[in-house]
Amino acid sequence: MAWILSDQPKAEATLALLRMATRDKTKEKKKYGCQGDPAPPVGLGMVKTDNGTGLRSKDVVGSLLGTSASYTAVRTYASADKPYVERLFGTTESVLLKLIHGYTGRKAGELPGYDAKANGVLDIDELYGILTRFFIDEYPSMRHMGVGMGGRRPAEVIKELNEKRGLYTPLPEDQRRIHLGWKSEVTPNDEGVRVFGGIWYNSNEFQKAIDREPRGKVAVFVDPDNVTEATAIIPDVKGEFRLQLQVTAFAELTISEVLEVTQAYLKENPDVTEIYEDRIASERRKRFDQLKKTGVERNLPRSHSTFEEVRNKAASVFSGARVVPSPKDFPTVRPGDINSGLSGPGVLSIGEGETITDDLHGDPASDSIEGTSEAAAEATSVDGAEDPEAARPPETKTIDPKHRPIGRPKTKGTFK
Numbered sequence: 001m002a003w004i005l006s007d008q009p010k011a012e013a014t015l016a017l018l019r020m021a022t023r024d025k026t027k028e029k030k031k032y033g034c035q036g037d038p039a040p041p042v043g044l045g046m047v048k049t050d051n052g053t054g055l056r057s058k059d060v061v062g063s064l065l066g067t068s069a070s071y072t073a074v075r076t077y078a079s080a081d082k083p084y085v086e087r088l089f090g091t092t093e094s095v096l097l098k099l100i101h102g103y104t105g106r107k108a109g110e111l112p113g114y115d116a117k118a119n120g121v122l123d124i125d126e127l128y129g130i131l132t133r134f135f136i137d138e139y140p141s142m143r144h145m146g147v148g149m150g151g152r153r154p155a156e157v158i159k160e161l162n163e164k165r166g167l168y169t170p171l172p173e174d175q176r177r178i179h180l181g182w183k184s185e186v187t188p189n190d191e192g193v194r195v196f197g198g199i200w201y202n203s204n205e206f207q208k209a210i211d212r213e214p215r216g217k218v219a220v221f222v223d224p225d226n227v228t229e230a231t232a233i234i235p236d237v238k239g240e241f242r243l244q245l246q247v248t249a250f251a252e253l254t255i256s257e258v259l260e261v262t263q264a265y266l267k268e269n270p271d272v273t274e275i276y277e278d279r280i281a282s283e284r285r286k287r288f289d290q291l292k293k294t295g296v297e298r299n300l301p302r303s304h305s306t307f308e309e310v311r312n313k314a315a316s317v318f319s320g321a322r323v324v325p326s327p328k329d330f331p332t333v334r335p336g337d338i339n340s341g342l343s344g345p346g347v348l349s350i351g352e353g354e355t356i357t358d359d360l361h362g363d364p365a366s367d368s369i370e371g372t373s374e375a376a377a378e379a380t381s382v383d384g385a386e387d388p389e390a391a392r393p394p395e396t397k398t399i400d401p402k403h404r405p406i407g408r409p410k411t412k413g414t415f416k
Helices: 011-021 026-031 058-066 083-095 124-141 154-164 173-180 204-212 255-268 277-293 307-317 364-379
Strands: 046-049 070-073 182-186 193-195 199-202 218-223 226-233 241-245 274-276 322-324
Touching (some): 011 058, 124 154, 173 218, 193 218, 193 226
Antiparallel strands (some): 182 218
């Protein structure tokens, strides 16, 4: 369901592990070139931990209880209390870890004459990519002889469970962000709230709430793995508020990737104080392939960033700089023209089954009458007789409002 690498398996690493288990992992699949499908996001049913410092802590237990999960503390060095986890560790080590350069062995002196430090040539991102491909492509397809498996493959079992009993329902996004995300205490203003120095969020309901009764700071919860939305809680106001990201160029990025892209642009333009959204989007497109293949933080001893690291880096990256949405030019008309017979740039006559005229600069009604009179005059022959086919007035094309085409007319008409 989730895998995290860390040199210090404390509460921060455990919460990152829980966030990964409860979110979609398609991004990891694409980034590391996996062929299979990762496990889907699910809710947390029961979590068993031993006496590890990063497992049996108040932050982890409080977050689990907030997500309505059951928490069970088991004995240390008692594999019978958690057979599923112990089996996973054993298989991963025997099949994968022993083959990786720099493997130190399970105990001191297991590999005499082997210098693990000198042979450790993989950085943390390369190792994480190997683990990701193993847990998505290889391990789910291996026959499992553990308790209750009977030689079936994990991919078959999870599919069967989903069809017959159903998996745990994924957590509501607001609840997940509140209990597993990163919390910031910020002061709102007319533009919403700003977290990590330069990531803005806002919503209509949130603005109405703070305008009715201005208060002090509000709590904003962000998922560090996806900054597209945030959740805000206003003191003494019932319920939570879902906020939308105001700089859409940052959508679906992690907080570390947002800082990396912004920092790359500032290095190219050190004198810029206002960074427009289209420039960020252009920088993101240029670096997209590189971000897929290399780690965002190259020198980290773990596969995730901590809250303190990101906060300190954000203070440096966004110091004196502000990301603002790019201005957009929309077609406009003069006051009073939008409901008249005239048309302007981007304004077309529409209605329930009415005729759509091709003339964009004249009176549609007069054009239709003139067109009908000219057609009738041309239909009259020299001896005064009328051609019945030619005398028929031109048909006006009516368009079903349910199937009205979108866009400008195909023919332009004539200017009068």
